Amino acid sequence: MGTLFRDISRFIRIPVNRAGAIKRINEFYSKQRSIDELVDTAMDMGSKGHYRINSMQVRSEILSLVKRVRDIKPKTILEIGTCNGGTLFLWSNLASKKVITCDLIIHKYRKELYNKFPSPDSSCVVTSLEGDSHDPQFRKKVEDELNGNQVDFLFIDGDHGEEGVEADYNNYKSLVRPGGLIAFHDIVKNQPVAGNQVYYFWQRLKQVEQVEEFIDDHNQCGYGIGLVKVAG
Numbered sequence: 159m160g161t162l163f164r165d166i167s168r169f170i171r172i173p174v175n176r177a178g179a180i181k182r183i184n185e186f187y188s189k190q191r192s193i194d195e196l197v198d199t200a201m202d203m204g205s206k207g208h209y210r211i212n213s214m215q216v217r218s219e220i221l222s223l224v225k226r227v228r229d230i231k232p233k234t235i236l237e238i239g240t241c242n243g244g245t246l247f248l249w250s251n252l253a254s255k256k257v258i259t260c261d262l263i264i265h266k267y268r269k270e271l272y273n274k275f276p277s278p279d280s281s282c283v284v285t286s287l288e289g290d291s292h293d294p295q296f297r298k299k300v301e302d303e304l305n306g307n308q309v310d311f312l313f314i315d316g317d318h319g320e321e322g323v324e325a326d327y328n329n330y331k332s333l334v335r336p337g338g339l340i341a342f343h344d345i346v347k348n349q350p351v352a353g354n355q356v357y358y359f360w361q362r363l364k365q366v367e368q369v370e371e372f373i374d375d376h377n378q379c380g381y382g383i384g385l386v387k388v389a390g
């Protein structure tokens with residue numbers, strides 16, 4: 159009886175949540191939106207269940223990053239770490255041609271929804287790739303998807319271990335065009351979990367690259383965005 163009830167409830171909830179998420183996307187695109195409205199929507203779209211879209215960012219930090227990325231008029235963006243699609247919604251609004259987003263698992267319902275992220279007037283296409291960013295076969299998949307082109311912006315927000323984030327930087331930085339941007343999330347030292355070690359890699363990287371930091375409060379726990387300007 160319990161299982162039957164759960165199945166019926168799921169059967170009803172999934173299409174209702176899907177319709178709710180699509181309605182919110184359509185509402186967003188029903189009028190001209192400011193960059194602040196875009197960030198507010200990406201922070202939490204208010205949708206539910208498998209269709210919940212939200213972001214693990216500090217509003218002021220991600221707003222500063224979005225402005226920098228918008229200024230370079232990106233055609234193509236690559237993201238490692240999709241999670242609930244909040245930052246993907248931002249990139250889908252900024253890139254004119256393509257966004258590739260990667261995560262260990264991306265549910266098929268989410269992939270379908272992500273395809274609807276770019277504005278109806280945009281030619282941008284979203285590609286959701288499932289797998290481990292550290293796997294050379296996965297790296298090859300990303301490269302194939304780019305078809306010989308480079309990206310304008312790379313957002314690294316996947317594995318937060320020191321070695322993991324360093325591997326993502328070393329493996330994917332050559333896919334960013336000269337003059338492009340690479341951003342890292344969670345660069346502050348004080349973190350809610352010991353596994354978040356981006357700070358240690360960031361401290362080394364900022365000695366050798368041209369960087370900018372967006373940190374809302376230097377005493378905060380977690381968050382903080384580091385931006386690298388690729389030479390050229």
Ligand SMILES: C[S@@+](CC[C@H](N)C(=O)[O-])C[C@H]1O[C@@H](n2cnc3c(N)ncnc32)[C@H](O)[C@@H]1O
Pocket residue numbers: 212213214215238239240241242243244245246260261262263289290291292315316317318
């Ligand atoms: C902090 S969340 C990303 C948040 C998202 N960028 C946002 O703010 O809207 C990190 C995501 O990275 C994914 N991840 C962790 N290690 C990964 C790896 N090696 N390859 C691909 N994705 C990974 C996790 O599954 C998780 O969904």
